[in-house]
Amino acid sequence: MTDSLLSIRGLSVEFKTELGLVRALSEVSFEVPRNSVTAVVGESGSGKSVTSNAILRLLPDTAQSSGEIELNPQDGEPVIITSLDERDPQMQNLRGGLVSMVFQEPMTALSPVHRIGDQVAEAVLCHRDVSPDVAWAEAAAMLEQVGLADAESKMRMFPFEFSGGMRQRVVIAMALICHPQLLICDEPTTALDVTIQAEILVLIKSLQRKLNNSVLFITHDLGVVAQIADRVVVMYNGQVMEIGSVRQVLKNPQHPYTMHLLSSMPGAATDFREKNKNWSDGAAIGAGTFLVEADAGRKIREFRELSP
């Protein structure tokens, strides 16, 4: 047993569909050490999002998972998440408490009919027994931290009055407000345009240092990986291809797929057309609790074609 915050052992996930079982993850195992950023990289459908959702048990009921996910918080008993029951109070305090998540789609990740402030403060109220005012105040502070100028007034506004970047900051604030030990970022920047993207990345990194928690960063973009991660997990088609430190993996990849992946990316610079393509795929996965399976199927077929 290493002393890592999160360890995933032999995690497999299958989705029931009319077309039979579709396997999204098979035998995935990796660790997330403390106080570091671990990136899971791979193209859409490789199962990274499934993995992240699996950690918070956010998979649709059609999913059947096997394997083990263990969370090993500081000053706390290790939790086998996979063995927790949905209704288990531990589960509630895990979600958003110990582990929280930033989503890919800031546009839809916030409820359109509730005020920003309420949505952020709610996270506090869900986990700590404090008065609404206190929660509100904390929310304000957090929003300031994620760089939302004059939060107090902004908190009274509704999401649709915000730009994508601002919303993503809100989502991040919401995720961090309970000082989780593990922050999962599922392609948090893909939906944003380049400049904003950079800001957000910087923000996440700095906050990670500040709050010294761990980040599990899901992305398809090796450029981003280079920018932010300490360790990398390369996934493809529901399997882990390669694990290692950023330098090692990017400098001399072992696995043919990793090489293929690197070659498909012109340097660390990010190309805009690339963005758009991934954007649409990403959307499909991010929103696609329902489309994942069909999507996965498609990807798998594609791969058959390109690798003899």
Next chain:
Amino acid sequence: MSRLFQKRLADKLHPGDSIVSLAFLASLAIQPANGAELEVPDAWLKPAQTASQLGITSFSQSAYLDNRDLPPVEERLPDDPIVIVPLDSIGTYGGVANITHEDRGMFIPPEGIFTIAPDHKTILPNLAESYAYNEDGRELTITLRRGLKWSDSHPLTTEDILFSINDLQLNKNFMPVTLPDFIGLEVIAIDDRTFVFNFPSPEPFYINYMAQSPEYFLMPKHYFREFHPDYADEEVIAERMEELGFSDWSAFMTTSMQRRLFPDLVNHPTTSAYKIESLTPGLYSYERNPYFHKVDTNGQQLPYIDAIEAQDVREPEIAVAKASTGQLDFAGVRLPTQDIPLLKLGERTSGIKVNVWNRLHGSDLSIQANMNFADEQKRTLFADVRFRRALSMAINRNEMNDIIYFGRGTPRQVTVVPGSDYFEPEFATAWAQYDTDAAEALLDEIGLHDVDGDGVRELSDGSPLTLTVEYVDTETPKQISMELVVSYWNAVGLDVRQRLIDRELQYSRAISGELEMTVWHADRTTDVLFPINPDFWVPRKLAASLAMWSEWSRWYLTDGNLGEEPPPEIRQLQLWADELATTMDRDRRIEVGKLILAANAENVWTIGTVGLAPQPVVTSNRLKNVVESGLWGWDIRYTMPYHPATWFFDQ
């Protein structure tokens, strides 16, 4: 009175019997009304005796009227009140009767100057103390009882009669068309309770008319004068109408006149046993009229029952449901014959009593083809006696009787009831036998052949022939009957369409001759109305019930100014009718009456189906003194001869 009836009376009467004694009942056979015999107190058949005649000196009132700072009952009653002998037993005061709007005319019949005896012929004085015709029948002198009062205590005098006739019936604004019965009528007041009618021609039956339609003669002047331009200031009236919500004074008064059955529509003082206490859309509440002019044989002022709640039940089905489940104390009007089994079921489960009376309708249906219809082809067809006979003979009346009337009706044409002086059996049976071959033969003879072989006859010129029957499904089972009739007519190759319409619409369309064919129920079949209103047999009136010859009637009514001149045989009818109403010679009268009916029997101007049909009359078990069998119909104002004022609750 029929000889039969007199004989029966003779049998029943023994010397020394007090006329008041309830022990002796006269029973009259009202026609072979399916065996039903009507048992009523002998006294009901004679002019009611008064308290003084019976030595009744002390009078009592219902506790309902105590401490209402009313004058004592003696002062409220007429000086010498009429005594009504209750049917079975002296009643006790009290109770509230639940009925429906439509039955209020039956629970509270109008109290007129005259009333009708249960033999359905004799006219008896009511508010009148005495009356006398001069020998040529052109002059009728009437004396009202002493001390009569309206329900608001105001004395009832000749003033009111004069007002009703001169200021209403003869007022062009109020009655744009003077009713024939008032044309040329002249009233002279002798004193405040004696007046004289002078008629342009002999009117031996005018008392029948006054008994059957009392409202025309009794409008309370002291109440209505405030609304009458001849008495009150136009502006004031206009304002009153504004707040009462009527377009003008005549509209306001017509409301109470047009709906003759419901004189209470406007809450004016009345002579009836009950007066309106409050009006709401859902409910009319009545309370006893403290000035009612009748007492029972113990000197108790009638009526026995204190109050009446008449609910507005629009749907006939609901009326039936309420009646059969004991939610009404009295119901008759909208109870169809076919529902008798259901009601009888209620008799076993819901504490009600189902009395089966007989409708006086000569036929439940009077099927009428408009011989004055605008369409030339149709009118000539309808005017052809062979066509009408064919229609009549195509109808299987026995089957109708079995299917609709449980075999307890009488298949017959539209004619008077058997008890009538004018009745002859063949009037009822002429052209009434079921003979499709004969019917088809006649249709062929007229030239209605099925040219294109589709099983439907075309007109002689080959153009299609469709008959359209529009009618109101009211009082008698018309819809179900017409379903059968139409199927019979289809069977002889006639294409018939039918549709239900509303009463008001039927009225308008009928008298303006817009109805091609229609259906009504044939009343005016007793000696109360037949002699004065032989309307189903003679074109002399415009009414919803008479759509077959509106133009000829109009011609008659307007002395030939409007409408069409009728053909000789029809004209002859009108002349006979005039003679029937005016002749003072009894034998001649009966002769003429029979001539009219005979002509009708031959020509089938209106087609009958089944008559003298069973009429369910439901009473709650606690309601007493209601006759078990009687005649039911408009001629006698339904219950007028049976003294509803003597009905009471057996606590």
Next chain:
Amino acid sequence: MRNYLARRLLGMIPTLAVISVLVFIIIQLPEGDIVTSTLDRLSATGVDLSDDRIQNLRAQYNLDQPLPIQYLGWIGNFITGDMGFSYLFARPVNELVWERIGYTLLITVCALIFTWVMALPIGIYSAVRQYSIADYSFTTIGLIGLATPNFLIALVLMYLGYSWFGLSFGGLFSPEYLNAPWSWERFTDMLSHLWIPVVVIGTSGMAITMRLMRANLLDELKKPYVTTARAKGVPPLKLLLKYPVRIAINPFISTIGLLLPALISGEAIVGVVLNLPTTGPLLVQALIAQDMYLAGSLIMLLSMLTVVGMLLSDLLLAWVDPRIRYERT
């Protein structure tokens, strides 16, 4: 918000105008309607046409004027609150209507509430437990309600109401309370009768509402913000009610407007069967008697109710849903 309201109010005017024309045309449709027949009647009986009453009649409905004038006359009176005179009842239409419209509204609104109180929870349940036995059985029940002709349910309920609770047939009150002044007893007595029409009319709308709610909620449940909230650790029930349900309900507020006509239609026929003191039976009578001015005014009035109802529902929607509120101000 204010100018949005103003815009909507202005928008109502043309709508109502068109409706009124439509209604007027309908009034003119049947040949030989009661007013004209009354005229025929009077003139046919040889009255000279200078007679006051005929003049009143003609004047009241401008019968001797060309149609457009007649229309203007009618609508003019209507706007000034005079709905004319009913020949069928020989009373002013206003009286007839005002004594009844209240009950119509009462029943309609209760029916609406009933529909929602029953349908929404069921809808939510069967969305969350999609394809469960309960889901199916509720759907079926709802469908039966939708499928059974209103008057049939009415008849049967009326019968059961009598044989089980000894209720008097039809009407809104037992005879003894018909005339009584308002009191607690009278009120409860009314409730004991009210439920029948309310249930009858309500059930017809239930199925649709149920299935709409189910569909909406199913869509909302797929939205990312639900996952966000879950990830935030909001407990399941609270999450369900606070987010997806809250949003899925909004559309219904806007369907009030669409439900109203249906409910009022339903009321019309149920009123006849149950013999209610509402506008429904009045309308039916008027139509069958072809007392077209009474009928016309009634239809016009009911339509106005609906239009106003729609406006209210939109305002309500704007009030609960910030998105709409903002884009409209």
Next chain:
Amino acid sequence: MSELRELTPGQLAWLKFRRHRLAMIAAGSLIFLYTIAIFCEFISPYTPEQRNSRAINAPPMDVRFFDAEGQFNFRPFVYDLELTINPDTWMREYEEDASTAYPIRFFTRGEPYEFWGLFEAERHLFSVDPNGPGYIHWFGTDSLGRDVFSRVLYGARVSLSIGVVGVGLTLFLGVLLGGFAGYLGGIFDSAVQRMTEVLQSIPTLPLWMALSAALPAAWSPITTYFGVTIILSLFGWTTLARQVRGRFLAMREEDFVVAARLIGANDQRVVFRHMLPSFSSHIITTATLAVPAMILGETALSFLGIGLRAPVVSWGVLLQQAQNYQVIVMTPWLLLPGAFIVVTVIAFNLLGDGLRDAADPYSSLRQQ
């Protein structure tokens, strides 16, 4: 790695629809009902107007296999009924007379009829004792002694067809107006918009009533039938029009339409060749869900006595004769047409749901 199959959209839809068991059942029963409606003359033992004066308000008869001795007969039979009118209760009482049994025979000659008004025929699917006194009333008889079973069957033809014909009209109007409104936009659009708005804010039943009350009495049954149908569909089109319009607005901008325009296809062609097909499935669904409204509408009108008129037999007309308290207590079998209405309406709704799910490309395939 699990086995994966390639599916065409059509196959996918059918697959989804088949999964929708209720919809399948609904489709089945509708097919059944319509078949009955089509062949009603043949299937029903009697004609709707045929009276049996020996059986007035007779209750449904039991069709038996076992006779009085408990003997099993291969051929089902009914006993003769003795009618007596109870003198006290005035009730028509029917006694089964076990001594005379009438076996049910198939493809017998009976009351002649015109099949679809085309050719004369007199074969009926089944009957008892064709020219003898025996009779069979499976659903009982009405107050005129007419066979309820036969009448329900004939009623099915009218009621079911009214739904379809009416919806046909509705579709035509809705798609036409909605389509062009959405496609052309501008004045036409706002005009149609206003119109739908107006029509939707009028309570339909009163309008229906007003209009059908105005139908002349002299109209032949068939004309009245069409009159009523048209009236019913006159206000139904608005909903569809709105939806169609919405779809068009959305689609007008979509590439394939723009493309079609670019290659110079005229409006009409664009609308009907390119846009309509793209959501025909949606239209079909809406149509299916619109049918019940029609059927219920007809019922309501007939109930009020301003819809169809005898001799036309529709379920509504049948119920109109069975609308009262008396029927519930004394002759409940007269309410059977109601059951048929309920079944039909439910079936159409379920079918509609099924089609909707099947047609919706975004609805998922999932286990049930």
